Amino acid sequence: MTSHKKLINAQKRTHTRLCVGLDPDSSKLPKGFGPAVEDILKFTLGVIEATESVVPVYKINFAFFEKFGAKGFSAIETIMERIPENIFTIADAKRGDIGNSSRMYADMIFSHFNFDAVTISPYMGSDSVEPFLEYKDKMVFLLARTSNKGGDDFQSLISDGKFIYEHVVEKSSSWASAEQLGYVVGATRPEELAKIRKIVPANALLIPGIGTQGGDLESVLKANGSATAIINVSRGIIFTEVREDYQEDIYLATLSYAELLPIED
Amino acid sequence: MTSHKKLINAQKRTHTRLCVGLDPDSSKLPKGFGPAVEDILKFTLGVIEATESVVPVYKINFAFFEKFGAKGFSAIETIMERIPENIFTIADAKRGDIGNSSRMYADMIFSHFNFDAVTISPYMGSDSVEPFLEYKDKMVFLLARTSNKGGDDFQSLISDGKFIYEHVVEKSSSWASAEQLGYVVGATRPEELAKIRKIVPANALLIPGIGTQGGDLESVLKANGSATAIINVSRGIIFTEVREDYQEDIYLATLSYAELLPIED
Numbered sequence: 001m002t003s004h005k006k007l008i009n010a011q012k013r014t015h016t017r018l019c020v021g022l023d024p025d026s027s028k029l030p031k032g033f034g035p036a037v038e039d040i041l042k043f044t045l046g047v048i049e050a051t052e053s054v055v056p057v058y059k060i061n062f063a064f065f066e067k068f069g070a071k072g073f074s075a076i077e078t079i080m081e082r083i084p085e086n087i088f089t090i091a092d093a094k095r096g097d098i099g100n101s102s103r104m105y106a107d108m109i110f111s112h113f114n115f116d117a118v119t120i121s122p123y124m125g126s127d128s129v130e131p132f133l134e135y136k137d138k139m140v141f142l143l144a145r146t147s148n149k150g151g152d153d154f155q156s157l158i159s160d161g162k163f164i165y166e167h168v169v170e171k172s173s174s175w176a177s178a179e180q181l182g183y184v185v186g187a188t189r190p191e192e193l194a195k196i197r198k199i200v201p202a203n204a205l206l207i208p209g210i211g212t213q214g215g216d217l218e219s220v221l222k223a224n225g226s227a228t229a230i231i232n233v234s235r236g237i238i239f240t241e242v243r244e245d246y247q248e249d250i251y252l253a254t255l256s257y258a259e260l261l262p263i264e265d
Numbered sequence: 266m267t268s269h270k271k272l273i274n275a276q277k278r279t280h281t282r283l284c285v286g287l288d289p290d291s292s293k294l295p296k297g298f299g300p301a302v303e304d305i306l307k308f309t310l311g312v313i314e315a316t317e318s319v320v321p322v323y324k325i326n327f328a329f330f331e332k333f334g335a336k337g338f339s340a341i342e343t344i345m346e347r348i349p350e351n352i353f354t355i356a357d358a359k360r361g362d363i364g365n366s367s368r369m370y371a372d373m374i375f376s377h378f379n380f381d382a383v384t385i386s387p388y389m390g391s392d393s394v395e396p397f398l399e400y401k402d403k404m405v406f407l408l409a410r411t412s413n414k415g416g417d418d419f420q421s422l423i424s425d426g427k428f429i430y431e432h433v434v435e436k437s438s439s440w441a442s443a444e445q446l447g448y449v450v451g452a453t454r455p456e457e458l459a460k461i462r463k464i465v466p467a468n469a470l471l472i473p474g475i476g477t478q479g480g481d482l483e484s485v486l487k488a489n490g491s492a493t494a495i496i497n498v499s500r501g502i503i504f505t506e507v508r509e510d511y512q513e514d515i516y517l518a519t520l521s522y523a524e525l526l527p528i529e530d
Contacts, residue, residue, distance in 0.1 A: 023366070063362055063369035069342055069377045074335035094362050096386060097328055098413040101288070104328035112334045121361060121386045123408055125415025143388055148363040150390025157424040157432055164429065167422055 002137045003116035004179040007088045007204070008228070010056035016258035019057035019090070021208070021234030022047065022079070023064050028239045030246040037068040041075040043246075045082055047238055050247035051254045052084055057230050059090040059206075060115075080113050089115045090206065090230075094143065096121040096128045103131040110135045117141055119184055119206070122168045126175060133176045139204070140181055144169050144196060147186025147209030165192070169199045178202035187231070190219035197224060204228040210257075211236025217260055226264070233257050267402045268381035269444040272353045272469070273493070275321035281523035284322035284355070286473070286499030287312065287344070288329050293504045295511040302333040306340040308511075310347055312503055315512035316519045317349055322495050324355040324471075325380075345378050354380045355471065355495070359408065361386040361393045368396040375400045382406055384449055384471070387433045391440060398441045404469070405446055409434050409461060412451025412474030430457070434464045443467035452496070455484035462489060469493040475522075476501025482525055491529070498522050 001009075011017060024044050026035040033039040048058070060079065065072035083089055091113060095105040109118045109132070117139035120129055132140045145155055145165045155165040162170075169183060182204035185193050193207070205224060210217055210233050220231070240253040266274075276282060289309050291300040298304040313323070325344065330337035348354055356378065360370040374383045374397070382404035385394055397405045410420055410430045420430040427435075434448060447469035450458045458472070470489060475482055475498050485496070505518040 025365070061362075061366055063360075063366035063373075066338075066373045067369040067377065069373065070335045070339035072373075073331075073338045077334055092362075094386070095328075095359065097326075097357075097359050098411065100290070101326055101328040104332040108328075108331045108334065108337075112332065121359070121388050122419060123386050123388045124411050124413060125418030125420070127413050127415040129415075146363070146389050148389060148392050150392040150394075153390030153436060154387060154429065154433060155390070157422075157429065159422040159424045159429070164419065164422065164424070168419060171418060 019232040023061040091115040144183040190223040194223040208232040288326040356380040409448040455488040459488040473497040
């Protein structure tokens with residue numbers, strides 16, 4: 001089964017577009033957890049245990065693990081073995097390099113860790129993305145319009161009457177099928193999300209920035225329409241409460257967000 | 266001592282602008298080496314042993330190690346412990362994410378691995394780069410003009426009469442001092458390198474693409490002028506000969522390149 005099909009199945013099964021972002025910040029763990037990588041791992045496995053019955057997608061933010069070097073990568077290995085086979089997994093790794101290097105990164109993400117999808121930076125162009133697209137059964141989410149303040153610096157420059165992020169989406173949309181190539185579009189800019197939806201009506205969008213970053217859920221859902229979207233919540237779920245019995249809180253926060261992000265049958 | 270000062274000292278000591286790129290491709294190792302991460306590590310340590318007396322800078326391409334997951338990261342840890350203190354080290358990791366994630370990546374590169382410098386993708390703008398720049402003693406090389414074919418896709422779009430890569434250099438040059446912020450500029454485009462040199466006459470440039478990628482040494486040196494430049498050679502040195510007694514070949518190839526890239530006293 002392709003990863004795209006797995007995504008659709010998982011969203012139908014759970015009736016939600018929610019993605020739980022696993023960005024475990026060692027300074028914000030529940031009582032009883034220390035700052036070591038072992039604690040980060042234990043907490044993340046606890047989050048998965050609490051939420052796996054209701055979640056279609058997990059996104060693992062590599063930064064929060066790489067911080068610990070080899071031990072952090074080892075934690076990602078353990079987490080990937082733990083996540084049930086029918087849950088879609090995104091490596092939020094934002095890689096991208098010349099061809100032979102991107103090939104190694106693609107090996108890492110898809111062969112070594114066995115993720116379903118990866119986030120990629122577009123700055124180096126087609127041949128930096130292609131090695132990831134050679135894994136025909138997997139998915140790539142290209143950064144288009146990011147939710148942070150600095151996203152304006154270069155993405156909002158105008159060339160030939162269009163924003164750079166529009167060029168990124170337009171040009172790259174011919175590099176692979178709509179089922180293989182998706183885009184990262186921040187929830188903080190719903191009007192731009194709508195614009196991107198017009199360029200790529202069928203491609204999946206990965207939408208971070210709900211909650212802590214200030215994105216408005218209703219505007220985002222309206223701007224996206226009925227096409228495939230994965231809506232990521234990280235800090236809004238995994239740091240709802242910093243208390244020892246965190247699993248119930250996280251489960252309840254996940255359920256609330258899941259209901260706010262329904263998939264119609 | 267700041268990393269910038271360390272760079273200048275190392276180049277003066279060795280009289281060269283050469284950087285040896287450690288991109289060990291498991292399919293191209295000398296006879297007697299297998300495809301396992303242990304062989305990659307052994308080969309890389311062999312390259313360092315053969316070249317450390319004549320080299321001012323090593324650049325470690327993370328892709329070639331991450332391919333092996335945790336064991337690959339562990340190999341980078343071993344390599345960083347092995348490289349002499351007075352040789353400048355670049356993490357060619359091409360990271361870049363929203364602020365709190367970039368902070369974790371900066372921790373990884375500068376605190377965990379203790380690199381002197383890192384390569385960063387500019388697409389997400391100022392707040393994705395800032396956490397790296399908070400390490401005031403370290404250096405950041407921002408991707409400006411890359412040496413690959415796809416580099417044209419978005420870097421060559423024109424906005425307000427200037428190429429996107431010119432906007433990247435111009436705008437970012439105010440984010441930090443010339444001693445802290447450098448740029449990656451491919452050797453395959455010397456005329457564009459000259460243009461970037463005009464915008465940032467004092468910032469260090471990291472120039473890959475000599476040798477295998479077709480960059481012409483003489484044009485590159487002319488375009489750069491006398492300002493600080495680090496000129497990377499990877500495959501041209503570490504895969505000169507694929508034979509068991511590889512260390513002498515690699516030493517001699519390094520010496521040849523070092524002499525072609527002199528630093529005047």
